[in-house]
Amino acid sequence: MGTASCCGERIVLMKLNTGTNAGSDSGTRGEAGGQPPVRSSGSIGGDIRALRRSRGWTLTDLAERLERSVGWLSQVERGQSEPALADIRTVAGLFDLPVSFFFSQSPDTAEAPYVVRGDSRRTMSDEGKGLVESLLSPDLGGAFEIVHSVFAAGARCPEPFVRPTEEAGYVIEGSLTLFIDGERFELNQGDSFRFAGETVSWVNEGDVPAVLIWVIAPPVY
Amino acid sequence: MGTASCCGERIVLMKLNTGTNAGSDSGTRGEAGGQPPVRSSGSIGGDIRALRRSRGWTLTDLAERLERSVGWLSQVERGQSEPALADIRTVAGLFDLPVSFFFSQSPDTAEAPYVVRGDSRRTMSDEGKGLVESLLSPDLGGAFEIVHSVFAAGARCPEPFVRPTEEAGYVIEGSLTLFIDGERFELNQGDSFRFAGETVSWVNEGDVPAVLIWVIAPPVY
DNA sequence: AGAATGAAAATCTGATTGATTTTTTCATTC
DNA sequence: GAATGAAAAAATCAATCAGATTTTCATTCT
Structure with a gap:
């Protein structure tokens, strides 16, 4: 664990100016369509997708590291399938986040898509490294x-x-x-x-x- | 005057996701080349360029409103020519900024490109509207x-x-x-x-x- | 039942090209 | 030295196509 966006540990591979996840779908707000039973954002799947993209990885890249199929990963990221706990642990490890990160969603209130209360932020790095970082935006992704x-x-x-x-x-x-x-x-x-x-x-x-x-x-x- | 980015007064015409001024040249840092006598950024010209672009205007668009030629505006934005006070007033009006904004650069220290001290921020809106906004970045532009x-x-x-x-x-x-x-x-x-x-x-x-x-x-x- | 796979279908991305717009340059005038 | 106007250079945009990525789905696994 022990992450640090303000540190050198985290290395981003993606190019600048790609504009890839510039508030398009990776985000949350909207959630229009109504078929899929599980919402993909503000959920574990949505997090994984945003994390994967922030690294510039493709489904294949991540699926390989997870030793799972691409189709499955696609389903997981869109909330159509649930990853096993073991998968989540691997993902947390890959992105250098505490497993707790994936379970510390804001309470599922109406304000969830817009507001994060000071006492319910999601923390990325654990104590002990001298740096505690927590997310101020409602979900990962965005510009x-x-x-x-x-x-x-x-x-x-x-x-x-x-x-x-x-x-x-x-x-x-x-x-x-x-x-x-x-x-x-x-x-x-x-x-x-x-x-x-x-x-x-x-x-x-x-x-x-x-x-x-x-x-x-x-x-x- | 009396601006408010947190208000409806300011309307942005540019499309999203253009990635136009995404930290490319409009920024400051760097200032590599060495011929032009006047630096264009962190200067009035640089401000005007960033402001113009944030509105999605071309040199022609702004030149028309200023009733000046495109060539002249290009020179002004790159610091090769100085605008008259009257021009600056017009520009300030167009962008709904106090004229003082263009003269409140941080002191020209070495830290200017990176740091803004709490007591020398550039203020965009004047008192009286109930909202005072001031810039925390060293210059306009960027992502x-x-x-x-x-x-x-x-x-x-x-x-x-x-x-x-x-x-x-x-x-x-x-x-x-x-x-x-x-x-x-x-x-x-x-x-x-x-x-x-x-x-x-x-x-x-x-x-x-x-x-x-x-x-x-x-x-x- | 739902996780997981693999392969086909659909979608998205990136590179290319040429036309158009925008910006810069510069000789000249104010 | 400001300011103009027009030519030259550079950047942007739309159309296109190949390749990569993602989604879908029928099927198998547990």
């Missing part, structure tokens, strides 16, 4: 991702990372030191930043947690 | 826009709006009531939301200002 990130006092990015994404953030609380292409920036409450393509790393040199809003486009989770 | 928005106590969106964008936000302080396609959502500190294509409006029914981070893709400013 960008908003993440609520808490960097523990003293936490440090294991190694610099580069991603084919555009990223920006805002410091809500505490302070965080960011290194962008070697340059050092001390960000305090109210400061914001943006980068795209640079080599980045971070440290929380303060003695309180740093709380940031971090936006990434296209999504990496 | 999305992060805005710091303060909704005064009692402020209300003049009329519902629809935009061809994907938008998400996070409540830092206070609370804001959002109407998405008729449904009412009371958002409090720590809550977040996302919508795309729906009809939206808002009110701050609380007695303190609501402070939000608001993300819009593609940019509307």
Whole structure:
């Protein structure tokens, strides 16, 4: 486990500007048609599809790693079939997410497609790495991702990372030191930043947690 | 003046998914080539270009409204010529921005391309409308826009709006009531939301200002 | 019954080309 | 040095087609 979109661990293969999952179907809102018995979004299947796409993988790519057929995966992603627990574990491992992520949907209220309450966010990284990231959008997918990130006092990015994404953030609380292409920036409450393509790393040199809003486009989770 | 990206006043004509200004050239970072004497980004010209594009206008479209030639506008946008004050006033009017916006660049430090300090954001809307929006990214353009928005106590969106964008936000302080396609959502500190294509409006029914981070893709400013 | 497969059918994506639009360049005038 | 206008260059768009990806579905498995 122990993910970190703000870290180098996660590597995105997809090209920029593909516009692939730019709010088209991978999203949730809408859910128009009415035949399929299980909704595919805001569900495990929808998550898997969004995750797969954020990596630029095809059904075949993922099916191979899962040692399952493509047809089955297609059905799972569209909610027409349920994956076994073992499959979910494998998927979680592949995407470096806690298994709990797939079961921490917001309660199935009417507001689910639009609103995420502060106390029911889905967390991507578990404690212990010094960084806790949780999703602020109702589901994976869309043109960008908003993440609520808490960097523990003293936490440090294991190694610099580069991603084919555009990223920006805002410091809500505490302070965080960011290194962008070697340059050092001390960000305090109210400061914001943006980068795209640079080599980045971070440290929380303060003695309180740093709380940031971090936006990434296209999504990496 | 009195703009409001969170309001219906601003109408975006561009199609979705064009991927036009998706972090390609409209951005800043880089500034590689070395001939042109004036840098075009982080400058008035760069702003005008980004604004024009966010509306889906061509040089011709804007030149007509400015009653200037296309060649001249091209030069202005690339910093090879300076617009007269009168032109800037017209541009500000066209894009519904305060003239000051074009002169409130961050100080020309090394961090300018990456960081915006809390005390030197560029403000898009002036006081008095109940909504103050300021830019959290170093410049206009890019795949999305992060805005710091303060909704005064009692402020209300003049009329519902629809935009061809994907938008998400996070409540830092206070609370804001959002109407998405008729449904009412009371958002409090720590809550977040996302919508795309729906009809939206808002009110701050609380007695303190609501402070939000608001993300819009593609940019509307 | 529902998971899972495999293969055919449908859909989507990417590359190509040429026509059109948009942008840049530049010699010239204000 | 601003500003124009027209030629040159570059970027965009629509149509097309081949190949890749996804969906569907009849069938088998548990």
